[in-house]
Amino acid sequence: MKRREALKDIALGGLVLGLGRGAAARPRHGVAAQTPSPAKTAPDLSVISAESPAAAARAAVAALGGMAAFVGRGDKVIIKPNIGWDRTPEMAACTNPEVVAALVGLVLEAGAKEAVVMDNTTNQAKRCYVRSGIAEAAKQAGAKVLFTDDYRLKKTALQGAWLKEWDVFADFLEADKVINVPIAKVHSLTRLSMGMKNWLGAIGGARHQLHQKLDEAMVDLAAFFKPALTVLDAYRILVKNGPQGGRLSDTRLVKTIIAGRDQVAVDAFGATLFDVQPGELAYLRIAQERGLGRHELGGLTIEKRTV
Amino acid sequence: MKKERSKKYRRVRALRVLTQSFFFGLFGYLLLVSHYTGEDYLGKPVDAFFRFDPLIALTTLVAGRVVLTWMPIAAAVLVLTLVLGRFVCGWICPLGSLHQAFSFIFKKAGLLKPKREETASTGWKYLVLAVVLVGSAFALNLAGWLDPLSFLVRSFTTAVLPAAALGLSQVVRLLYAIPFPALAQPLSQFINNLAVNTVFFQAFAVGLLFLGALLLNIRKERFWCRYLCPAGALLGLAARWNVLKLRIDEDACIKCGLCTQHCQTQAEPYPNPKWRSSECVYCATCAAICPTAAIGFPASPKPEPVKTIDVRKRRVVLASLVGLAAAPLVRVAPAAKRAHVKLIRPPGALPEPEFLARCVKCGECMKACPTNGLQPTLFEAGLEGLWTPRLVPTIGYCEYYCSLCTQVCPTDAIRELTIEDKVQVKIGTSWINKNRCIPYALGKPCIVCEEHCPTSPKAIKLVLVQAALPDGTVSTQKAPVIDQDLCIGCGICENKCPVVDEPAIFVTSIGEQRSETNRLLLPVIGDGE
Secondary structure (H helix, E strand, O other): OOHHHHHHHHHHHHHHHOOOHHHHHHHHHOHHHHOOOOOOOOOOEEEEEOOOHHHHHHHHHHHOOOHHHOOOOOOEEEEEEOOOOOOOHHHOOOOOHHHHHHHHHHHHHOOOOEEEEOOOOOOOHHHHHHHOOHHHHHHHOOOEEOOOOHHHEEEEEOOOOOOOEEEEEHHHHHOOEEEEEOEEEEEOOOEEEOOOHHHHHOEOOOHHHHHHHHHHHHHHHHHHHOOOEEEEEEEEEEOOOOOOOOOHHHEEEEEEEEEEOOHHHHHHHHHHOOOOOHHHOHHHHHHHHOOOOOOOHHHOOEEEEEO | OOOOOOHHHHHHHHHHHHHHHHHHHHHHHHHHOOOOOOOOOOOOOOOHHHHOOHHHHHHHHHHOOOOOOOHHHHHHHHHHHHHHOOHHHHHHOHHHHHHHHHHHHHHHOOOOOOOOOOOOOOOHHHHHHHHHHHHHHOOOOOHHHHOHHHHHHHHHHHHHHHHHHHHHHHHHHHHHHOOOHHHHHHHHHHHHHHOOOOOOOOHHHHHHHHHHHHHHHHOOOOHHHHHHOHHHHHHHHHOOOOOEOOEEOOOOOOOOOHHHHHOOOOOOOOOHHHOOOOOOOOOOHHHHHOOOOOEEOOEOOOOOOOOOOOOOHHHHHHHHHHHHHHHHHHHOOHHHOOOOOOOOOOOOEOOHHHHHHHOOOOOHHHHHOOOOOEEEOOOOOOHHHOOOEEEOOOOOOOOOOOOHHHHHOOOOOEOOOOHHHHOOOOOOEEEEOOOOOHHHHHOOOOOHHHHHOOOOOOOEEEEEEEEEOOOOOEEEEEEEEEOOOOOOOOOHHHHHOOOOOOOOEEEEOOOOOOOOOOOOOOOOOOOOO
């Protein structure tokens, strides 16, 4: 089943059956149904520390059963890093380019037809793409790196609890699989900006109005985009002056990559890096209530390693 | 008498067309790469054409009271013109080439029918020049409005390129609608990569003037070059001892008059003694079309009485008086007395009087601006400052790590800055309108301005405030407060404010570092923290 068909079905299913978001959204990508189910030993989360961001990213995906568990042969895959700011990698405002490149490599090795990398940036798109190092690194790894294109915005039924419809870039609707590659940062409104916040870069329109109910908006968007895989870049995290920092002293080297199927769980683990209890984050609580995922780390199997 | 046109001069003419195409292409290329190409520093002299422009050099020298490193190049052009004539107009000037191309088209289309004998005076441009030069003496920079390069760069930047980009994006929309994404996507990415700014105040006026200038070619071939161009006039004045002189072989001449009829710039090749070296641009049209190859341009260093330029002294005096009167008249306006609230100059802009004396209104800075925020003024800077750049944050903000506008200014009216220096420059001050700010007025969360504030630490701090809601309850929210010591006036807060019609946070010019009068807070002496 193509992703866009799945989306339609889910939207319809959710509407007709009045199912909870989680239940409705779970088979969205048909990940569990189509791709070989991960080995029984595959953990819920992999948390890998390494000197090399790329090595950590590869090991994190491998621990979850490898990219083949998420991406099928011939899939059109879209990889969504955070390229939001005109900042260089050491400022930890955008996803580490090596992590993005590593994922592009893994996706293509898994037999994907194409790997698209894009983000709706905040500063001038070209500056963000270039100075984050992501455009070059992703291109080198074989990705198709695209600027978002306003003509590709489609008014889309999100069927969220708050957001009923919004402008979404068609590239995300047409992809068979979506992989989220956020970076871990502090944020004044949601406290932390990680995977679920990253979806604001997949949409257009008056995004800043979402801040009036940002936690709800993030959950609605996350439920809609529900990625096959979330890889949280915590190689260098932003601990001050979020979400764009500006000085090296705003960042902290953690040298860790967190990956998982459950985007709520990934963000929950990310929160602990900032000494924040996941349950303190409103959006994680809402997400769990809606069955989007689990933020209580106690019940999860976590593979934690240093490579 | 053998009727045959000169092979040599037809080749010269072909070479001239090639040269013109090359320079026009170069001009277009330099203009198109005047944007963020992936490097912090352009590394290309995108304003190169201006460095060869003696009018810009002279007016900057006189009005700006400054000597810039490239001025010797412009002086060399003037010296070359002394001996070679107005070759710059005929072979290099991109606006001249454009006018000539349109004249050619209008001729072919039968719209332009050159008279056998033209009686209109070519003297007007010398009067324009007189006004410009006298104005310069009073630090009034009038060159920018009519200098051919300024005119062309401004027209292309604020009207032609935006219109073309809009047209192309409609093609993209169409291709997506067909649907033909295989072509739509690369085209769209290509446009995105060119980073052409598409939103400009005054675009209609500037575009209309440009169109008008082109359409004038229907009335007279190269109308602009013949009657209006002050740069051409300056070169015409210099073309007095030119070595290459038009010679008609009287034995071969059949007195058909084609040469004079089709002379691009009304230099009157026939009869020979009437030829005016100050008008000739050495396009070689006359020599190429002469049916008997009677015309040539042999070198003859011997000075001889050349026909003086077609302008009466009395008129020059009058024009000078206009320039003289213009200087105080434009300054009667209040703009010179008090800074305009919305006149936010680009980072690196000189203090206002010096800035106005130097800015040639070419719009290179507006071309280079990555956010489209730099816009041509209307009357914010007074009449004198018409079409000079100002930042309009509701359109685009000043990109924190960018100093492109400072790198492209031909006259250094915007001083070149490194990125490190640029981020220190305060161009204005941000203010909050609490009556419209979402947390203050509506009691809802927002923080969008704080999130976007690029400095570290941020100039926008968040404090908890209480807002009374219509139902009588009180809502406590994080609301922005500005630290004026940290605010650089970049305007991203205003640009991104969700209160889009009239942003609840906005930048005004006060506090701009370049001004000693448009100040806000005095540094307190001895205030050692």
